[in-house]
Amino acid sequence: MKGTPFYQVRQGDALSLLELTALINQALIALYPGTSLDETLTPLYGAEDSFFISRADRTECIWVCISPEPLSAETLGPILKRAAEAEFRAREFRSSMEQERKRGEFLVSVFAAQIPEDLRKALGDCGPHWSFFEYMLLQSETDEGIALKKIEIVSPPVPLQRGIPIPPSSGRDTRLSPEELNALIDLSLGLELRSRGLPWEGPVNGRDIDA
């Protein structure tokens, strides 16, 4: 694999399930050093580019999103909205865990082909239950396909501690919640569109998750 050029995932490229599993496992191993979770992950909920996975003991819920495009204010907005919806579902998940006297936890992992420098600081404000990864796919020597070779943890800069509870929707924590960051991105995007003379139609989904 020495000297092979980077392979930039193009818009519309789809990752195979195998590549996806490898991607997620690498990330989880990076987050939890020394742990291999490949046999314990169970897809719970699927969508176009996001899905839930949980540990086999159902004490942890992880929302994963794969963005084949470079992360930007425009691409992050829809991701944050879906994450907020996922967190809403995770609260229900936690409720069911509490009924079983187990502790439910919720983590968000966002994988993007590229994360610009100017966005990294903002991502750090998402809270400790969020992690962002920049990944690169390398072309194999035999050109038989692409193989995942590199993952960089963008945020948080250090491995997460286990046992992070699902954050409350309000409180005195001055970090931005996903909803607040989402609203700020909506605002910036709206300004950008208005400055170009384009109509601003409001949030992408047009609905409030917590409503």
Next chain:
Amino acid sequence: MSYPKKLKRGLEDLSPLFQTATRPQTLEEARPQSWLAPAGTILAIGRGDGSNFSAASLLAGMLFPCEKDGPRAPLLLTITDGVSIPAAPQPQGGLYRCPLSWTAFRRLCASTESSRLAAPLDLSRNVVLDFDLRIGFPEEALLPLLDKCLFWAQPAFENLSAIYKLIKSAAGLNPSLECYLVYEGAPRDSQGEFVFEKLAGMCSQHLGINLTWLGSVWTDEKNGGLASDLRLEHLWLKPVEKALAPEKIQLLRFAAAPPAEEGV
């Protein structure tokens, strides 16, 4: 039947957002009347990346017009790197000006210098703190001191995010802090109002804090000067509630009788 004396109220009476466009005024024309500003007020102006520094500085000189040029002219503390010991404030442009770093600011507020503590408390001078939102600042030391905070907004994600985060900090550290918004940009397409509506909605929904709109400041391309539609009198519609914490007293003592050369 006619009611000639019937009170007519419209949306424009509720908020400047609904007022029809008027002739842009120069920044100096936005100066409020002298009876408005109470003494002993600590007000901060938070600026962002690339903001029009001269406009913010000029605005600082307009906030307390009754004392301007007089012996009780407001003290403008400009937060800047590298000034570890505040020098004696110098009069300039109707204000007393003093640059200092955040480190010096913290030391100033925490000072227990006996000679200053023994002096009678004089609340007649107002203080304006001018600082850059991008530079890490001691929120826990700054926010509890403030009566009012004026945010200088620009159409940039970083700036708007910094403003919101500071307001969020204030919600915990100083819930009574009054927050105001000035938008740097021409009023075309109502960009300033758009920013205000969205930010004020966020502050109200997530933080329970009211943000007040003061207006826009922009460069008048025809005249080359600064123009505005500011309504600074909105700053003083509510009386300032002075809760005199020790750090706040220290800052007001410094404003009333700053040291000559020895620093704090």
